[in-house]
Amino acid sequence: MDALVSIPGAEPWSSAGRGERRHVATVVVHGITASPVTTRPLGQRLAAEGYSVEVPLLPGHGTSFRELGRTRYPDWYRAVEELVEQLAERCEQVVLIGHSMGGTISLDLASRRPELVGALAVINPQVVAPSQPLAKVAPLLQHVVPYLPRDLAGMPTNDMVRPDGDESAYGMIPSKAMQSFLGQLPRIRSQLLDLTQPLLVVRSLVDHTVNPMSSTELLERTASRDLREVVCERSYHLPQVDLDAEKVTEAIVDFVADVTGS
Numbered sequence: 006m007d008a009l010v011s012i013p014g015a016e017p018w019s020s021a022g023r024g025e026r027r028h029v030a031t032v033v034v035h036g037i038t039a040s041p042v043t044t045r046p047l048g049q050r051l052a053a054e055g056y057s058v059e060v061p062l063l064p065g066h067g068t069s070f071r072e073l074g075r076t077r078y079p080d081w082y083r084a085v086e087e088l089v090e091q092l093a094e095r096c097e098q099v100v101l102i103g104h105s106m107g108g109t110i111s112l113d114l115a116s117r118r119p120e121l122v123g124a125l126a127v128i129n130p131q132v133v134a135p136s137q138p139l140a141k142v143a144p145l146l147q148h149v150v151p152y153l154p155r156d157l158a159g160m161p162t163n164d165m166v167r168p169d170g171d172e173s174a175y176g177m178i179p180s181k182a183m184q185s186f187l188g189q190l191p192r193i194r195s196q197l198l199d200l201t202q203p204l205l206v207v208r209s210l211v212d213h214t215v216n217p218m219s220s221t222e223l224l225e226r227t228a229s230r231d232l233r234e235v236v237c238e239r240s241y242h243l244p245q246v247d248l249d250a251e252k253v254t255e256a257i258v259d260f261v262a263d264v265t266g267s
Contacts, residue, residue: 030056031056077185099122129207129217204232
């Protein structure tokens with residue numbers, strides 16, 4: 006049985022949509038160790054526009070870092086894939102929106118299952134391996150140290166400019182769970198050449214969690230002919246809930262309306 010959600014605000018959220026826009030589904034996916042705390046505001050804004058919205062809670066998240074340690078990248082990927090498959094059966098179009106690892110999963114799914122995803126927007130996605138020295142020995146370290154403090158793992162707590170920002174993420178990182186994600190990056194990066202859907206890349210100039218080079222490489226590798234970019238100069242890793250929140254939200258709302266003809 007799945008563990009009960011124990012982090013306030015981490016529950017999954019959805020909206021059935023209204024009017025003609027209910028036929029367009031949007032899925033807003035959070036990153037590793039995070040939860041809908043960081044994605045629900047964007048989902049609620051899309052719902053206010055009438056779109057069908059799903060803000061999922063990935064397996065192992067919203068509970069405890071030990072629960073996360075029992076899951077792996079295929080679990081998180083499959084959770085999103087199954088949700089998108091269900092939405093594709095009842096909606097005319099599906100747009101994926103992902104932050105950090107949620108953006109990486111979105112890129113992975115859109116390139117592997119293009120028939121399911123009509124367009125996607127990603128916010129500081131990870132496609133390049135971390136540059137921290139500890140990341141280089143992570144494949145060996147995972148067998149020795151099961152959990153690492155997130156700061157030591159190169160994931161600062163609340164990587165935001167806002168002094169009152171709180172992403173409510175886990176303070177510890179399960180080594181094997183994290184490595185299951187990082188080990189997928191070479192494959193996902195190679196798939197970007199197959200990514201042809203309309204793509205919006207939201208990137209921060211300063212990001213202490215994901216190397217900004219990830220977004221740069223994505224922009225260079227993707228085969229999308231409808232490629233758009235939003236640069237955030239006032240926020241760090243979580244611009245959708247930081248000082249650039251309004252800018253990011255409106256850009257994504259406009260993007261969804263444009264690419265879906267809604």
